[in-house]
Amino acid sequence: DGWLSPRNESLKAEGNAPKGYNLVDGDPLPPFKLADEDDVALWSLLVSDKPIKAKAGEAKPAASGANEPTLKDVLSNFVRDEEGSFSAANLAQGVSDFLSPVRDTTQHANEPTRWLNDIRSVVAAGTRSKKLTPTQAADALQIARDGLAALNAGDGAEYIRQRARAVEALSAKMSLGEKARDVINLPRALLSSIDLSFPFRQGAVGLLNLNNVSPRRALARATEFRDMFTAAASQRGFDDIRAELRGHPRAPLAEASGLYSATGSALSINSRLIDREESFASTVAEKLPVIGRGVKVSERAFTAAGDLQRLHLFDGFAKQLEGRGVKFDQNPKAYQDIANYVNAMTGRGRIHDKLKSLEPVLNGALFSPKFLASRLQVLNPMTYARMEPEARRIALKEVAGFAGAVTTVLGLAAASGAEVGLDPDSADFAKIKFGNTRYDVLGGLQQPMVFMFREGQALYRRQAGEKLSEYQTPGAIAERFARTKASPAAGFAYDAAVKNANFTGWWNSKEPFDYGEGVGSLIAPLFVRDLYQAIEAEGLAGLFKTLPAGLGVGVATYGDKPKATEKPTPKTKAEKRKQEDDEGKFWYPQGGGRKPWPPPHMLPSPPPQ
Structure with missing residues (x-):
């Protein structure tokens, strides 16, 4: 009044x-x-x-x-x-x-x-x-x-x-909770630095795609590569690219449709840490001496490559919709569908509305929750079923183009003498193997595919009444998958808790948790760690084999596990005991002693009658 x-x-x-x-x-x-x-x-x-x-x-x-x-x-x-x-x-x-x-x-x-x-x-x-x-x-x-x-x-x-x-x-000052998340996200930013991994990681679905044979799309992908290096080289070059992104004719339509833009989020007043690229959701990392410069370089390159690919793809898809008579004013959902799908293609998945309030928790518990969500969305048939018909046609064409390109690459690799994993129950599924070095070109899709196959197989076998080992249960499979997706801080806490409880688990090791090694795993960039391990294993040849990891290709070097028939027969009780320990057949309670695996509290509950 x-x-x-x-x-x-x-x-x-x-x-x-x-x-x-x-x-x-x-x-x-x-x-x-x-x-x-x-x-x-x-x-x-x-x-x-x-x-x-x-x-x-x-x-x-x-x-x-x-x-x-x-x-x-x-x-x-x-x-x-x-x-x-x-x-x-x-x-x-x-x-x-x-x-x-x-x-x-x-x-x-x-x-x-x-x-x-x-x-x-x-x-x-x-x-x-x-x-x-x-x-x-x-x-x-x-x-x-x-x-x-x-x-x-x-x-x-x-x-x-x-x-x-x-x-x-x-902008308002950070709240106490934001400051805490800033520190918790520090290890993730450090691990993600010192590389230019967007193209063959988050951007793999859009980059490794048969639809790129068109001159327009081929030029767009080449431009994104060039501008990624330009952004990495200098802040001025990065700012020029960001100005180009903000002034692009499609930028307003993309924003109205829900296309994610790290540039737009960073330049918005009162933006949140969670709105940044999740690999670099920490302002503390870039302020550190020496390595902070590496974090800034990687973040600039990552942001430029991601925003450019998203906007270029959306621009092309919007032109296709307009060519079919679909206008934003008449059917905004079609444009929202393609914007959401481009977000998923480029590693920025959508968190379900019911989990929005838990997004900060997920961001602290998982290494890249939105990247994981994006890969599950690309694989989920319901993603396409819920789309508008014209948007669905575009999305299905894209996923088919990616599948065709991956099949072509794997076929060419096999023809050149490399081994290609065809067993979906194997960690080497759909990977290219030269000697002991594996290359994963699926851009983060391979692990969810193997997990879903193993989980489905375990559920079927249990339903059929087959007795499963502790390693093969659905819970154990889910636990291993969750551990591989955990954030550095959550993974550190989990490893320390489980290993110090003397559980053999899926590590097949009775060694106590090494805190020095654990802390090192929180700060050493993944690419640098991969290079070090490859050089240690194979010398200079290992260095060159691992270089593709710098652009986002999954690279891992390790020897094959010996087959059961190749295990030597133990000659003494000590050798037999060691072999049983290595196979995870026993566990060691904190009070002492040695008992058959599994511990009583890990036994499965009886099935419902």
Whole structure:
């Protein structure tokens, strides 16, 4: 009721305020139309003479005739007329460009409008909650002006720099929970650094695809490779690419359709850690000496390659929809379907709505929950069944193109003398094997495929009444798969707990957990670790064999396990005991002794009658 006033009724009659929104008594009328509640709140506070205290430790801006500055005092510096006097009309003219830009929030909005809307909404919210100080309001004005000047001058990198300034100046500080997640995500960022792994890992479905034989798509993939190296080489090159992404004609439509953009998330005010590329969801890692530079290089390359491939694929698919007469205004779900599928193709899967609240927990427990979700979505037939018909046709063509390309690569490898795994129950399924070195070109799809086959087989065998060993039960299979997908911190805790309990489990080892080795596994980049192990095993040849891992190809070097018929017959009790221990036939309780596997608490429950 306190917002209502007779003067506001006349303001509504003049058409300068939206219906249902009210100004405070005594506020001067704005010379431009107030479009919504944000405008009303901003205008009321901007022209108010009520002092707003600066934050502790913040330099107080000069204010004429007041102990504490008001927003009007600060902002009036930008809008004084030729005589140096201040008026509400001048103030309105000075701030209207960024407080009330054209309200085009559809897929047709251009980049300056979208950015100014972003700044405007945060300034409005901060002002209403009194969390925005006069100095920050002044900074917002200057950032807006500098950013627009850079855009008008055609300097994309400088424009991006101004957007980064806006994020830093206007974003709220991290909460305690965000800071904790920032630290927890540190090992993952370190492990993901010192490589350029996007192309054949997250981007494998789009890169290794028979549909790329078309000149347009082949050129797009080549451009993505080139720009990935450009982004890795310098921050300036990366900012140029980000400006190109933000200014792409399809960018507004892609954003409206739900296409993920790491660039858009990073340049959004009050963005969250969870909105970043999940491999680099830590700001602490990039601040570390020496290795922090490697993290930044890898993050720039990863972000550029991912955002470019997503936008290029979406652009091509949108053209196909338009060519078939499907328009966004008439059928937005078709565009949302292809955007979601492009996200899945490029490793950014969708977390189910019921699990959204648990997303921070999943992000801390799993190495890459959205990457895992993306691979399950690509393999799930229901993903395609729920799509609009035109979008489904595009998605099925893409997955068929990927399957055809993988089959071709595996066939050529077999023809050249390499071994190709054909047993879906084997860890080498669909891998190319040269000697002891395996190459996985399925971009993260191989492990879920093997897991689903093994799990289905175990469930069938148990249902058929077959007795399964502790290693073959559905629970044990799921446990091993979950361990391979655990985050570094969760994996460290799990290994320490299980190994220190003296369980042989699936490690087939009675050695206690090595904390030094465990800590090393938290900080050593995966690519560097692979190189070291390969060189240690095969010397310089191992180095060259492992180089494809730097671009995301799965590379592993290890010898084959001896077959059961090749096991030597133990000659002494000690040798027999060691062989039984190696085979996991016994376990060692903490109180001492040696008992047959499994422990009582791990015995399966009796089947329901």
